[in-house]
Amino acid sequence: MLEYAELRGLIPHAHPMLLVDRVLEMEPYERIVTSKTISGSEPCYAGLAPGLGHQAFAYPPSLLMESWGQGGAVLWMLRVAAMEAKPKGPLILAAMRDVVFHRSVHPGDTLRHVVRVDQYVGDNVIMSGETYLDGDLIAEVGYAIAVMRPSEQLSWSA
Template sequence: MLEYADIRGVIPHAHPMLLVDRVVEWEPYDRIVTLKAVTGSEPCYAGLAPGAPRRAFAYPPSLLMESWGQGGAILWMRRVDERGERGGAPILAASRDMTFHREVFPGDTLRHVVRVDQYSGSSVIMSGESYVGDDLVAEIGYAIAVLRPAEELTWGAA
């Protein structure tokens, strides 16, 4: 499927915000399954003091959602590239009906399942789930992503 280096060529994310390690299943235009290994060296854990309680090491739901959304972006951008329509960067614009069932910790490997429910011009509607092993971690009922032209983005601007 796709490894980390391949993924960097599909979506514009880079370390430390590239949150997909591997694509393990692929149904072009319809569905993708990605993996993200959560490690203790994630930037979100950098400021934790020695002896911090276990709960402090729960992976932030915002990063879990970003990782899930990047899987959808990979699926979508492959379609965009095949059609010669690239002209911007994918941005997760909104999500609804999200349920988080359990926390994720360093040592866990997230398996994200993303389905495209509808393509519409420069946007896409997706849904799916995230798992650790067979345990359901999160459900995403509805998420919309949009393509924004690069000149509209202010990466790193203060």
């Protein structure tokens, strides 16, 4: 439905942090299915020494969840665009609960993320969903909240 080039125009993520390759299915505003193929050339593998075993190349769970969350961001930004509005600021995956990882994934694996929007609340969205590999459940997200805040309301400390 949506390819990589279109995704780059929807969410502010860019290489190397755009972790969604394609939108496979969508029920507008309610549910999205995205794909992410893990490559051995991902930046997270750059510093690994030669000769390490298979488990050294397990994709980091934090990036797995970031990729899942970006699917939700795509769905949210499509809703914002349909309302003829502009994002009020950056999207932040603020919290996740009841996250269960069932197994690791590695270069060459193509993930299928399912993200459901359970509720839109102002400039916040509550989501849940799963990640699959070849039909096998890889991870579950019981509850996630993402927020959109104007940049001036954010404080970053070094």
